[in-house]
Structures are given as C-alpha cells and as structure tokens.
Amino acid sequence: MARCTRRSFMKGGALAFLALGSAPRFLLRSALAQERTGKPKILIAIFQRGAVDGLSMIVPHGDPDYYAARGGIAIARPAGGGADTTIDLDGFFGLHPALAPLKPLWDGRRLAIVHACGSPDVTRSHFDAQDYMESGTPGVKSTADGWLARGLAAMPAREVASPFRAVSLGPALPRALRGDVGAVAMNSVADFDVKEAPVVMGGAGARQGFESLYEQGVRDLLYGTGRETFDAVQMLKAAAPHRLAPAHGAVYPRGRLGESLRQIAQLIRADVGLEVAFADVGGWDTHAGQGNERGQLAFRLKDFAAGLAALDRDLGPRMSDVVVLTMSEFGRTVRENGNRGTDHGHATAMLVLGGPVKGGRVYGRWPGLRREQLYEGRDLAVTTDFRSLFTEVAVKHLGAPPEPLFPAFTSKPSAYPGVLA
Amino acid sequence: MRGAVVVTGLTLVVLAGAACSSAPPPRRAVEAPAPAPGPAPSLTLPASPLSEEQRVLHALNRLGYGPRPGDVERVRRTGLAAYIEQQLSPSRIADPAVDQALTGYPVLGQSAAQLVRDYPQLSPQIRQRVAQGEMSRRDVMEMYPLERRPAVITSQMQAARIARAVLSERQLEEVMVDFWFNHFNVYAQKGAVRWMLPAYEREAIRPHALGRFRDLVLATARHPAMLFYLDNWLSTRADLMIRQGPNAGRRMGLNENYARELMELHTLGVDGGYGQEDVIEVARCFTGWTIDRPQQGGGFLFRPQAHDRGAKRVLGQTIPAGGGLQDGERVIDILTRHPSTARFIATKLARRLVSDDPPSTLVDRAAATFQRTDGDIRAVLTAIVTAPEFWSAEAYRAKIKTPLEVVASAMRALDGRIAPAGASEAPAGGVALAREVGKLGEPLYEAQPPTGYPDRAESWVNTGALLGRMNFALGLAHNRFPGARVDLAGLLGPVDRRRPDQVLDRLLAVILNGEATAHTRAVLAAQLGSPEITRITAYDRVPKDTDVEKLTALVLGSPEFQRR
Numbered sequence: 001m002a003r004c005t006r007r008s009f010m011k012g013g014a015l016a017f018l019a020l021g022s023a024p025r026f027l028l029r030s031a032l033a034q035e036r037t038g039k040p041k042i043l044i045a046i047f048q049r050g051a052v053d054g055l056s057m058i059v060p061h062g063d064p065d066y067y068a069a070r071g072g073i074a075i076a077r078p079a080g081g082g083a084d085t086t087i088d089l090d091g092f093f094g095l096h097p098a099l100a101p102l103k104p105l106w107d108g109r110r111l112a113i114v115h116a117c118g119s120p121d122v123t124r125s126h127f128d129a130q131d132y133m134e135s136g137t138p139g140v141k142s143t144a145d146g147w148l149a150r151g152l153a154a155m156p157a158r159e160v161a162s163p164f165r166a167v168s169l170g171p172a173l174p175r176a177l178r179g180d181v182g183a184v185a186m187n188s189v190a191d192f193d194v195k196e197a198p199v200v201m202g203g204a205g206a207r208q209g210f211e212s213l214y215e216q217g218v219r220d221l222l223y224g225t226g227r228e229t230f231d232a233v234q235m236l237k238a239a240a241p242h243r244l245a246p247a248h249g250a251v252y253p254r255g256r257l258g259e260s261l262r263q264i265a266q267l268i269r270a271d272v273g274l275e276v277a278f279a280d281v282g283g284w285d286t287h288a289g290q291g292n293e294r295g296q297l298a299f300r301l302k303d304f305a306a307g308l309a310a311l312d313r314d315l316g317p318r319m320s321d322v323v324v325l326t327m328s329e330f331g332r333t334v335r336e337n338g339n340r341g342t343d344h345g346h347a348t349a350m351l352v353l354g355g356p357v358k359g360g361r362v363y364g365r366w367p368g369l370r371r372e373q374l375y376e377g378r379d380l381a382v383t384t385d386f387r388s389l390f391t392e393v394a395v396k397h398l399g400a401p402p403e404p405l406f407p408a409f410t411s412k413p414s415a416y417p418g419v420l421a
Numbered sequence: 422m423r424g425a426v427v428v429t430g431l432t433l434v435v436l437a438g439a440a441c442s443s444a445p446p447p448r449r450a451v452e453a454p455a456p457a458p459g460p461a462p463s464l465t466l467p468a469s470p471l472s473e474e475q476r477v478l479h480a481l482n483r484l485g486y487g488p489r490p491g492d493v494e495r496v497r498r499t500g501l502a503a504y505i506e507q508q509l510s511p512s513r514i515a516d517p518a519v520d521q522a523l524t525g526y527p528v529l530g531q532s533a534a535q536l537v538r539d540y541p542q543l544s545p546q547i548r549q550r551v552a553q554g555e556m557s558r559r560d561v562m563e564m565y566p567l568e569r570r571p572a573v574i575t576s577q578m579q580a581a582r583i584a585r586a587v588l589s590e591r592q593l594e595e596v597m598v599d600f601w602f603n604h605f606n607v608y609a610q611k612g613a614v615r616w617m618l619p620a621y622e623r624e625a626i627r628p629h630a631l632g633r634f635r636d637l638v639l640a641t642a643r644h645p646a647m648l649f650y651l652d653n654w655l656s657t658r659a660d661l662m663i664r665q666g667p668n669a670g671r672r673m674g675l676n677e678n679y680a681r682e683l684m685e686l687h688t689l690g691v692d693g694g695y696g697q698e699d700v701i702e703v704a705r706c707f708t709g710w711t712i713d714r715p716q717q718g719g720g721f722l723f724r725p726q727a728h729d730r731g732a733k734r735v736l737g738q739t740i741p742a743g744g745g746l747q748d749g750e751r752v753i754d755i756l757t758r759h760p761s762t763a764r765f766i767a768t769k770l771a772r773r774l775v776s777d778d779p780p781s782t783l784v785d786r787a788a789a790t791f792q793r794t795d796g797d798i799r800a801v802l803t804a805i806v807t808a809p810e811f812w813s814a815e816a817y818r819a820k821i822k823t824p825l826e827v828v829a830s831a832m833r834a835l836d837g838r839i840a841p842a843g844a845s846e847a848p849a850g851g852v853a854l855a856r857e858v859g860k861l862g863e864p865l866y867e868a869q870p871p872t873g874y875p876d877r878a879e880s881w882v883n884t885g886a887l888l889g890r891m892n893f894a895l896g897l898a899h900n901r902f903p904g905a906r907v908d909l910a911g912l913l914g915p916v917d918r919r920r921p922d923q924v925l926d927r928l929l930a931v932i933l934n935g936e937a938t939a940h941t942r943a944v945l946a947a948q949l950g951s952p953e954i955t956r957i958t959a960y961d962r963v964p965k966d967t968d969v970e971k972l973t974a975l976v977l978g979s980p981e982f983q984r985r
Contacts, residue, residue, distance in 0.1 A: 049870070072671075124681065124700075125691050127872050171862030173883040185883035187860065192885065195892045209975045210891050212944040221882050222821070222980045229884040282869050287652045287678040338674020339655040344681065376697065 040158065041321050041356075041397050042268055044277045044311075045148065045176065046257075047134075048304070048328040050285035051126060054348030055334065055380065056297055057099070058113050058362070062092035065369035069334045073292050073342070084293040089113075093362045097293050098301035101309035102353075109360035110312075110319070111353040112419040114389050116364050118330055118382040124344035126285070129329035133386060134175035136406045143407075145179025147390065148276050151400035152181045162273025163232040169260035169279045177278055182228045189263045190242035193233055207233070241270035250314035253306040257281040261311045268318060275398065284328060288339035308353065320355035323397045323420070325390070331380050334369055346379035350389060352419045356397055363417040384417055385409075392416035464502045464509075464803065469812035477501055478934055479817055482985035483774050484508055484806070485592025487830030490912065490931050505806055508593035509631065509799055518588040525841045526581040526851075528574050528619050533645065533718030536616045540571045571616065575609045578618055579865045580851025583858065584839050586829035597630040597798070598622070599825065600773055602866075605641040605687060606873035607650040609866040613715045614646050618866060621646035634766060634796030635757040638687060642679075642753060643721045645712045651871065653679035654711040656704060658729035673727070680704035682871045684756065690768075693761030699736055705729040706740060706748035763791035767801065769876070774805055776819045777877045783810040818936070818984040821878040824861030826985060827890055828854050831897055831977050832905065834932045835912060840904040853902035861889045882983075894977035898970040909969045921949040921967040928969075932976045941979050948975065 059075045060066050067074050075096055078088035086094035087103055093115065095102060105111035121138035123129050132138040136147030152166055166183035168174050177183035186192045194207040207230070214226025244266045252258035260279035267274045283300050290297045312319055331348030347367075353359065367373050367381040375381040391411040394400040397420055402411065469476055477496045481488040484505065496504045507514055523529055528536060543565060550556040567573075582599075589595050602622060609615050625640035625647070641647045648654040656676035663671045680703035685691045709728030713719030723746045732742040736759065740751050756762060767787035771779035783805065790804040791797075805811055822830060832839075832854070839851055858865060862881065868874050875881075900906055916927045925945055929937050937945075949967075976982065 123691070124697065125685050126870060127685075128691055171860075171886060171889075172880055178879060183883075184885065186885040187889070192888060194888065195895055206891070206895055206971055206974055209944070209948050209971070210978055212947070213941060213975065213979050214887075215944075216940055221878055222887075222983055225882050225884055225887055226980065229887050232884055233888070285678075285870075287676055288655050337676055338657055338659070338661070338672070339652060339676050341652070341676070343677040 039271075039321055040273065040275045041399065042274055042277065042323070043148075043393060043398055044261075044264055044279070044322060044324045046308075046324065046326045047130070047174065047176075047278070047280040048284050048326060049126070049130060049280050049282045050328075051129075051330045051332060051344060052284040052328040052348055053286060053290065053297060053332040053342055054115065054328075055331070056290070056292075057096050057301060058115055058349040059086045059094045059096060060092060060115075060366065060369070061086045061088070061094050063366070063369050066334075069369060070336045072340050073290055073336050075292055090362060092366075096298065096301050098298040099305040101305040102351075105309070105312060105353055106360055110355065110357055111351065111359045112357050113349055113351055113362045114364045114384055114417050114419065115349045115362055116347045116367050116380055116382060117350045117384040117386055117389060118347035120382065120385055122376075124330065124346075126329055126344075131175060133327060133329055136176075136387065136390070137408065138387075140408075146174070146176035147405050148176045148278070148394075149179030149181040149183060150404040151394045151398065152276060153179060154401050154404045155399060158273065160273065163228055163235055164267060164272040164274050166276040167264070167267060167274060167278070169263055169277070170256075174278050174280065177276070182224075183276075183278075184228070184232050186263075188259075189236070189266055192236050235272060239270040239272050241266035241272065244269050246310070246314045248313050248316050250310045252310040252314075253303050255303055257303060257307045258310065261307045262314070265311055265314045268315060268322070286332070286341050287337070287343060288341040290341045308351075312353065323352060323354040323356055323393055325393050326351040327386065327390075333378055334374055334380055335378065346375040347382040348380070350386070352389075352393065356420055358419055358421055363419055385411075387411060388415050389417050389419070392418070392420060396420040464506045464807065466502050466505075466807060467809045467812060469809070470814045471812060471817055473497070473501075474934070475817060475936075476812060478936070479812070480505060480806075481592075482818075482830075483811075483820070485596060486586045486826060487833050487985065488934065489833045490836050493934060508591070509802060511591035511594035511631065514590050516590045518590070519585055522584045522588055522839065522841060523581060526577040526584075528577045529581055529623065531619060533617045533620050535718070536574055536619065537716070537718040540569055540573055540616070542571060574615055574618060575866055576852055576855070578609075578622070579855035579858075582865050583825070583829060583832075583851040583854045586825065587832045587837065587839060593802075594627075594630055596773075597802075598627055600770070601626050601630055601637060603868070603873035603876075604769065605637070605647065606868050606871055607646045607866075608869050610869070611650055613718075614650050616718055617644070617646035617649065617715075620644075629798075631799045631802065632797075634762075634791070634798055635753060637798075638683075638753050638757055639750065641687070642683070642707075642749065643710070645715060645718075645720060647679070648710060648712050648721070649715055651679035651682055652676045653707055654715060656708050656710075657724075657727035658705070658708050661727055675701065675704045675708065677701065677704045680707060683752075686871055688756040688765070689759055689761040690765035693759065693765060695736060698734075702733045702735050703752050705731070705733050706735065706744075706752045709746070710749055757796055758792075760788075760792065763788040763796075766796075767791055770801060771805060772876050774802075775811055775816050780810045783808050818981075820985050821881050822983055822985050823874065823876070823881060824858045824863035824886075825865065827861065827983070828858050828893065830985065831894065831982070832907075834977075834982075835897070835907040835909070835973070837897070837905055837907045840906070852904065854905050857893050857896070857902065861893065862886055887983075890983065891974070891978035894974040894982075895971075898974040898977065907973075909973055913969065918967050918969060921972075922946070924967045924969055925949060925972060928973055928976050932973070933979070933981050937976075937979070937981055941981055945972065945975060945979075948972070 055066065056075055061077050076085040078094055079085040084097055087097060087100060088094045089106060102111055119129060119132055119138045121132050134146050135143040137143040163182065164184060166177050166181050168177055168183060168185045170185060171187055173183055173185040194210060196205045211230040214223055246252060246262060252262040257279060264277040264279065281304065286297050308324065315322060327350050328348050330344060330346055332342035332345040337343050364384040367383050371377055387406040387409050388411045391402055391405055394405055395402050471479060474493060477493050478488060480501060481492055547561065551561055586595050607614050607621060609618050621644050625644040629637040629640060657673040659674045661673040663669055663673060677700050681700045683703065684695045689695055709724045711722050711724050713722040725745060728745060730743055733740040735752055735755055738755055740748055744751060767784050771783050771787055775783060786808055787801050787804050791801050794800040810816060855865060863874055896902055897907060912931060913924060913927055916923050918924060929935060
C-alpha cells in the first residue's frame with residue numbers, strides 16, 4: 001500500500017471523524033472492527049444484463065434433446081476442433097466457439113462452470129430478476145441494499161481503510177453494491193477528478209471548493225456521497241493507476257466491457273485496496289435472430305471471452321488472489337421461438353475463473369431437456385440456487401461471513417457447488 | 422448571416438399574458454402573443470406551508486426544467502394557478518424560440534422512409550472494399566460524408582430534446598414527453614429503430630403527452646419503432662410456414678417480448694396480476710401486427726395470414742375467435758382500464774412529480790382520477806398538482822435531478838444560449854450538451870433496456886456521477902461546450918466584479934433563488950478570500966477581480982443545485 005500513503009486513514013483518524021458525525025462510510029468499518037492485513041482477495045463480478053442464453057454459451061452437446069429443441073440456432077456438435085463447432089470440454093458440455101479464448105483457462109483448471117444455475121423466483125421480468133439477483137432476496141422488493149455491499153460491510157476492516165474497497169465501472173452504482181460500504185462508481189479511472197481550469201497563483205482550485213461544500217451537512221445520500229468522492233479522488237491521484245499499461249501483452253477488446261476490465265486490472269495493480277469490482281455488459285436479450293456459431297450472440301460472446309482472457313493475462317500472477325464470477329438474471333427458453341431467437345427462460349450458466357478456482361469442471365446437476373424435465377414445460381430448470389454459488393465465493397474467497405449475504409437463506413458449506421478449494 | 426443568429430432562453434416569448442422582451446439580432450421579427458384572453462383560472466391550489474416564492478419555484482422545478490432569471494417574477498405576475506393551467510394546455514402557448522431552433526434539426530420532421538434515403542447505412546459492399554484495401558478511408562469519406570451518416574439522426578434528436586428543455590415555453594409538455602418516451606422506451610441503436618425515432622416521438626409520444634393514456638398505448642403499439650424494438654413485427658401464429666423466398670419452408674411463431682413488456686412496463690406493472698399464460702395469450706392477440714418493409718422505413722401493417730385466429734383468454738376475459746386486428750385493440754382496452762394500470766401510472770407520475778416514494782394518499786387520488794376519467798392524463802396531472810401532498814414541505818426540493826434536468830436547469834439558470842444548428846462557428850450547441858447528459862449517465866434515446874432510465878435518487882447519486890456534475894458545472898461556467906454559451910457578465914448585470922460578496926449574493930439569488938443552506942453560503946463566502954476566487958487579473962493588478970466562473974461552477978455543483 002506504499003503508493004497510497006497520501007491519504008491512508010488509520011483508526012484514530014476515523015474515530016475523530018465519527019465524533020464529528022460526518023465520517024465517510026468506508027471509515028465506519030475500520031473504526032469499529034478488527035483489522036486484516038496483507039494483500040486483499042479480490043472478487044470481480046460481471047453481470048450479463050438481458051439474460052444470456054446459457055444453452056448457447058455452454059452447450060450441452062451430449063444431450064440429444066438440445067438439438068431436437070433448437071433447429072437453426074443450435075451450436076454444432078464438436079467436430080475435431082473445427083472452427084465453427086462447439087469446443088468440447090468434458091464429452092457432454094462444450095464452449096460456444098466464440099469462447100475459444102477461455103479454453104486455455106479451462107485446460108489450466110482455472111475456469112469452472114456452474115450450469116443450470118439461477119433464481120428460485122419465477123419471474124421472467126428482466127428488471128425484477130436483476131433486482132433480486134443483486135439485492136440477494138428473490139421475491140422481496142423492499143430490500144434496500146445489495147448482497148455484495150452487505151458482505152463487505154460485515155467483514156473485518158483492513159489495516160488501512162480504502163475508499164476503493166468496492167468499485168463499479170460505469171455511470172451508475174449497481175444495486176449489488178448499494179449499502180453501507182461506500183462503493184465507488186466511475187466511468188473512467190483517468191477522468192476521476194475535478195477538471196480544473198488553470199489555477200491562478202498556485203492554489204488548490206475548484207476541487208477544494210467543492211470538497212468544502214460537501215464536507216458538512218445533513219447525513220443524506222448527497223452529502224455522504226460527496227465526502228466519499230473526494231477521499232477517493234485524492235487517493236487515486238496518488239496511486240495513478242491510469243498510467244499502467246496492460247501487462248504481459250494483454251490486448252483488451254474495444255468496447256465497454258473491455259474498457260471496464262482493463263481499468264479494473266489497473267486498480268488491482270495499483271494496490272488501491274480493491275476487494276470487489278463490478279462491471280456489466282448488455283445485449284444478451286436475443287429474442288430474434290440470435291444466430292448460432294456466428295451471428296448476434298456469437299458477436300457478444302466473442303467480446304466477452306476476449307475481455308476475460310485479456311484480464312487474466314494482464315493480471316498474470318495476481319490472478320492467484322482474484323476470482324471472476326459471471327452472472328445473468330435468467331436463461332432463455334429451451335425451444336427456439338418463431339424468430340430464430342429465444343424468449344425469457346429460467347436457469348442459465350455462470351462462470352467462475354481465477355487462481356483459487358477448482359476449474360476444468362462443470363458443476364451442478366444437469367436437469368435434462370426433455371419436456372417433462374423442463375421448468376414449466378419450457379425452460380431449463382434451476383438445480384443450483386445462485387445464492388449457494390455466490391455464498392461459496394464470498395465466504396471462501398473474500399472471507400465474508402455468510403449470514404448477512406442472503407437473508408432468509410442459509411447455505412451450508414455442504415450445499416456449495418464446490419468451485420473453490 | 423446564419424452564424425449571427427443566437428437564440429436565448431430568456432428572450433423571444435414567454436407566458437401568454439406577459440409582454441415579450443426584445444430579442445437580439447434575429448432578422449425575423451417575432452410578434453409578441455396577445456395577452457391571454459382566457460377566463461380566470463378554474464384551478465384551485467390547496468393551502469401550503471411553503472412561501473409564495475417557494476411555491477413558484479416548486480412549480481417551475483417540477484413542471485419544468487427550472488427557472489430562468491426573471492421566471493419567478495413572471496409567474497407571480499401571471500398568477501401561479503393561471504400559470505399551471507396554461508402549462509396544462511400547451512397547444513395554446515406560443516413557442517417561437519423552439520419553432521426557430523428546430524429549423525436547425527431537419528430530421529425531426531422527416532419520415533422514416535425519407536431518413537433511410539437521406540442517411541443510409543454504409544453498405545456491406547463498401548465495408549468489404551475498405552477491408553480489402555480497394556477503397557481508402559478518404560474515398561469513403563468523400564462518397565459518404567459524416568453529415569449523411571445515420572448517427573446524425575440520433576445526434577439531432579438529442580440536441581433538439583435539450584434545446585426544447587432549455588428554450589420551450591411549454592415546459593410541462595417537455596417534461597411529459599421525456600416521461601412518456603422513457604415509459605415507452607425504444608433504443609436508438611437497435612437495428613432499424615434509429616430511422617424510426619423522429620417519427621416515433623413526433624407521432625406516437627408528443628401528440629398524446631397530456632392526452633389519453635389509451636391513445637398513447639395504441640400509438641406506441643402500432644408504431645414501427647416499438648414493433649421493431651420489442652420484436653412484435655416478427656411474431657406470428659405458431660404454425661405459420663414461410664411459403665417463398667430464401668426462408669421458404671421455415672416455421673415462424675410467437676415472440677413474447679412485446680406482450681410481456683406491454684403488461685409489465687407499459688400498463689399493469691410487474692405485480693399487476695398477470696401470469697405467463699397471459700403473456701402468451703396477449704402475444705397471440707398481437708400476431709400479425711407488423712411493419713411494411715422496416716428497412717425502407719415502412720409503416721404499420723396488419724398481416725392477416727400471420728395472425729392467430731383462435732379464441733384467446735386475457736386476464737380472465739375471453740376474446741372470441743376471428744377478431745383479427747381488433748384482438749390487439751381489445752387487449753389494449755382491457756389493460757388500460759385495469760385498476761392495476763391506474764395505480765401503476767399514478768405511482769410513476771407521482772414519483773416523477775412529487776417524490777421518490779410518493780404518499781399513498783396522493784397515489785390513491787391520482788389513480789382514482791385515472792380510472793374515473795378513463796386515463797385522461799391532463800386530469801391525472803391536475804389531480805396531482807392540486808393535491809396538498811404536491812405542495813407539502815416534505816416534497817419541496819425532495820427530488821434529485823436527473824442528468825438531463827441538471828444540464829437543462831443549469832442552462833436555464835444562467836440564461837445560456839444555444840447556437841443554432843448549421844451555424845458556421847460551432848456545432849449545434851445541443852450536441853455538446855447532449856454529450857454531457859450522456860456522460861452523466863443518461864444518453865438520450867440510448868437506454869438499452871425497455872425499462873428506460875430510473876427515476877430515483879439512488880440511481881443518480883454516486884461518486885462518479887457527482888464528480889461528473891461538478892465537471893459539467895466547471896465546463897459550462899467556463900464556456901467549454903462548443904455551441905453553448907453563458908454570459909456571466911450579463912448575468913451579473915450592474916454588480917461590481919470587484920466586490921466578491923456582492924457577486925456571490927447575485928449568483929446565489931440567480932442560480933439557487935436564495936435557497937442556499939447556511940453551510941453552503943458560509944463555505945462560498947470563505948472561498949471569497951482565497952486567491953483562486955479573488956484573483957489579481959493580468960491586465961489590471963489593482964483592484965482585485967472576482968473569479969466569477971469558478972464561483973458560478975461551485976454554485977452549480979453545490980448540493981442544493983442537485984435538487985429540484
């Protein structure tokens with residue numbers, strides 16, 4: 001943490017803030033809890049918004065009902081490494097050919113897949129299902145905070161508090177990170193500062209003025225956020241992560257996801273105290289013309305896989321502290337619809353990758369694709385509750401206590417999918 | 422000569438009844454509208470704990486994009502009730518500033534078919550020739566200049582939306598257009614939607630913004646932009662076989678996308694009491710509602726051979742077999758008259774106009790009005806603005822501004838000018854401002870999911886967004902956005918720049934209408950002594966001069982200005 005000493009808050013400072021009743025949220029924890037030392041474990045959560053078709057992403061090519069249900073949009077059976085066929089993983093499941101960049105991670109046992117994973121709630125509304133997956137309370141809309149925020153807030157503080165424990169790349173803070181953790185949302189690491197006009201006579205300029213404006217005031221969303229903003233700005237200026245070029249020859253795909261992942265890697269490499277990063281990527285709602293080995297969905301998957309592979313390469317040995325977890329609000333209908341697309345379904349597939357992952361294996365019980373095996377006669381059934389998977393990752397990897405993650409749901413370690421050692 | 426024409430937010434007209442102030446240079450004289458001849462206002466506003474000035478500010482902030490200098494006084498002269506009544510009948514308000522500004526955005530008036538011809542997609546053949554090195558980028562630019570590309574359509578739409586929010590006298594209408602477009606969202610970047618976008622707002626949203634809810638639902642349901650965005654144009658009866666063409670022999674079928682969002686997002690709300698069976702039945706009703714050649718900008722078409730002729734059952738009501746085109750209209754009748762819809766729409770309107778979690782008494786009242794009037798939007802709005810909850814102390818300044826509201830209200834507060842499109846010195850001002858709205862998290866016409874943008878504080882207040890708002894404030898005060906200009910010297914009027922305390926008083930009065938907290942006032946006053954604010958100018962070392970730009974930016978970036 002040497003690089004960010006400029007604003008490293010120690011316990012005493014935090015308590016002084018508390019006495020004034022105006023402490024930024026990220027300091028509250030450090031003042032109240034025991035300390036942790038050493039490099040943090042990092043979770044990168046990636047939300048595929050719009051409901052990704054798990055059956056095209058991770059293809060059950062060994063299930064004959066898959067090809068029966070899907071005429072034009074099925075992904076062709078593996079054919080000896082042919083470019084436009086499923087990439088076989090274990091004789092039953094395979095990767096969509098556009099996910100080829102992830103195959104080395106699978107081979108290196110650093111990529112695990114949980115198939116037929118999803119929510120116990122029946123909704124097929126994008127909005128509600130995303131909301132439930134992020135609040136962590138399927139079926140309950142009144143939950144104010146998100147599962148990742150609850151997990152982080154309940155963890156013992158680190159020796160040096162950081163405003164960058166939780167960061168989301170994008171203009172808005174996702175539901176999963178709202179709560180008492182003071183998560184930061186940013187469009188761009190490089191632009192995360194007040195853009196000063198030339199400062200006359202060497203003063204600190206407008207930033208100081210804005211900082212003073214948000215320094216005191218009632219403890220509401222606006223003032224609280226304002227205070228957190230300036231702590232974060234100061235620290236980031238000192239750490240200067242935006243100067244770090246991708247390492248190990250990593251090349252990120254152009255586009256929003258690639259940009260987000262590139263900047264998450266910068267924050268990790270700059271040691272700003274990041275523990276949870278969040279990025280999202282849209283375009284999965286393929287109701288019409290979703291394509292098969294090529295086409296609309298393949299295009300999205302290619303970008304997705306290239307981004308993840310670049311991140312893995314960029315972080316190199318640091319991946320031993322990192323777990324990437326991908327999620328989507330639900331899957332899509334097993335049967336192709338009338339427009340060479342798929343409608344809203346139920347279970348989908350989620351990926352877990354990183355150094356600590358017990359990879360090279362598809363986890364979860366396969367429920368089958370015969371009509372009587374389908375959820376409501378149309379969708380892939382859920383055999384792994386997403387909360388079991390998320391709990392395992394948060395508890396085993398981050399060291400979060402299990403209780404606050406998913407209220408009204410207790411996931412015993414015996415029910416974990418087992419993706420982490 | 423076009424370069425000289427500048428439209429301001431303050432000039433050109435106004436509230437019917439108030440005199441027109443003199444306009445700077447436009448050659449075309451603008452007639453002041455005759456004083457409103459109408460009867461005395463029939464709108465009765467309830468008692469309120471707010472002061473008279475606060476009530477006027479509240480109305481300008483909630484039923485519009487905030488006050489311009491002098492607006493509070495003008496509304497007081499007109500009378501608050503009379504002003505609101507005028508806003509509820511926008512067609513009677515003259516709007517010459519907008520009429521003039523819109524001449525710079527020709528796509529707004531054009532049909533989808535025209536736009537497909539004028540702003541064609543780069544053909545795959547040309548892309549291929551570029552990829553193979555047969556054509557240079559320069560050749561492409563010559564053959565296919567930037568100003569003829571489809572991106573121009575969205576860009577003009579975005580710029581025009583901002584120009585209207587800043588300039589229009591029909592402020593409530595602009596707020597409602599924004600509300601309904603967002604409610605019936607379509608995404609400009611999805612396939613052919615871009616070319617249909619101007620017609621969608623012009624034909625389906627704007628004419629009904631204060632009209633009947635059923636007309637809105639029907640107009641959006643039939644509009645090619647919605648049919649394309651939510652895929653209904655492809656949805657057919659389950660057993661339809663394609664007879665000819667490259668897909669001959671292929672089976673078509675249902676697409677549930679529109680049916681689901683129609684109920685979840687447009688009418689009943691997600692908890693409005695429908696199930697998966699209803700989604701399928703509603704989708705069956707809308708089979709055959711399609712587009713006549715979408716890639717060429719065609720219109721609505723009902724294709725009987727694609728329609729499912731069987732009987733359907735929607736929310737417990739039977740729709741008999743053989744209804745054809747009318748099946749969909751029957752569904753719209755059922756849905757728009759359903760009590761869940763009244764409640765859902767009343768809640769959303771109250772959230773927009775009153776507070777993030779509006780009082781249930783207010784929602785009840787608005788929903789009852791919705792049901793009683795069969796979805797008369799003007800009547801529902803009237804019920805909300807005449808409710809005590811609208812004028813309560815809890816509602817006052819309770820809403821956090823959306824990015825569009827931040828940008829438009831800042832331009833209005835500073836009486837900013839938007840250079841007309843086509844002016845030689847700069848791109849149309851709305852374009853640069855639209856980019857700012859996008860950077861703050863609300864790129865107009867580019868919300869990908871059908872939910873549109875959220876309308877709650879948590880969605881807009883976060884560290885990055887606040888920084889963005891401060892940077893926007895700095896950029897605007899320093900005139901860094903091409904085509905948008907603020908004249909701070911003019912805004913200060915007779916105030917002496919050498920007296921920082923007077924400058925601050927003036928800025929707080931103009932931008933925050935005196936509604937600054939003691940803390941904000943104290944912080945800003947403390948800044949006055951710092952060399953950043955009170956600087957020694959290069960051209961005249963004595964006496965000191967106030968850095969009005971920085972002070973203005975601080976006021977625009979203050980917590981107070983983020984609220985409305």
